[in-house]
Amino acid sequence: xxxxxxxxxxxxxxxxxxxxxxxxxxxxxxxxxxxxxxxxxxxxxxxxxxxxxxxxxxxxxxxxxxxxxxxxxxxxxxxxxxxxxxxxxxxxxxxxxxxxxxxxxxxxxxxxxxxxxxxxxxxxxxxxxxxxxxxxxxxxxxxxxxxxxxxxxxxxxxxxxxxxxxxxxxxxxxxxxxxxxxxxxx
Numbered sequence: 001x002x003x004x005x006x007x008x009x010x011x012x013x014x015x016x017x018x019x020x021x022x023x024x025x026x027x028x029x030x031x032x033x034x035x036x037x038x039x040x041x042x043x044x045x046x047x048x049x050x051x052x053x054x055x056x057x058x059x060x061x062x063x064x065x066x067x068x069x070x071x072x073x074x075x076x077x078x079x080x081x082x083x084x085x086x087x088x089x090x091x092x093x094x095x096x097x098x099x100x101x102x103x104x105x106x107x108x109x110x111x112x113x114x115x116x117x118x119x120x121x122x123x124x125x126x127x128x129x130x131x132x133x134x135x136x137x138x139x140x141x142x143x144x145x146x147x148x149x150x151x152x153x154x155x156x157x158x159x160x161x162x163x164x165x166x167x168x169x170x171x172x173x174x175x176x177x178x179x180x181x182x183x184x185x186x
Contacts, residue, residue: 019046019053026091027055038092054095058088060147063102069160070114076122080130081154084109086145093144101145109150112137127152 020043021027027039030052039053046053062085069079084105088094098104112134117125131152138148 015048017046017048019044019055021055024057024059025055026058026088027053028091028095029053036092054091056088056091056094058091060085060087063105064153065106065109067154068110068113069158070117072117072122072125073119074121076125077158077160078117078122078125079154079156079158080113080117080127080152082109082113082134082150082152084150085147086149087147088144089146090144093142095144097143101143104143105145105148108138109134122157127155 019027019029019039021039021041023041025041027044029037029039029044029046031037031047032050033052039055044053062083064083065081067079067081069077071077086101086105088101094101113130116130116133120129131150134150135148138150141148
């Protein structure tokens with residue numbers, strides 16, 4: 001029964017002749033794969049099979065990034081967690097430049113944090129300093145995104161320990177010396 005419901009829903013979607021864009025959304029209608037029209041709030045004609053419509057909310061979004069552990073210039077290890085927020089300011093530019101905005105933002109933010117922390121001493125790596133540095137980089141975006149910013153939500157100076165897992169050393173012909181627990185060539 002679920003299969004039949006899915007088929008009926010798919011057929012209705014294919015033959016729908018209109019699209020509604022809400023006030024907090026923007027859309028793009030692509031006709032015959034080449035003519036692109038920006039859609040703002042309202043009701044628009046959509047020719048089935050000929051038109052493809054892409055709709056995105058333009059409201060502020062937030063994404064949590066994974067924990068990042070980085071060593072400062074003076075050898076201290078910092079674990080940091082940030083959240084990034086953004087909105088869509090130009091949907092056409094977004095679709096022409098990015099495939100996955102969240103992944104791109106995560107890569108830009110995590111790269112900027114790593115570069116800042118690795119290039120500065122621990123005293124210069126306070127959460128507010130990191131936020132200022134990364135937010136200055138995010139202002140210069142070229143992807144149709146707006147209101148980009150990060151906020152440090154977790155910060156700790158930690159001592160790290162390297163674990164040997166999955167026989168990684170063994171795969172490279174390296175074994176551990178049983179007395180010192182240090183890697184050695186076999």
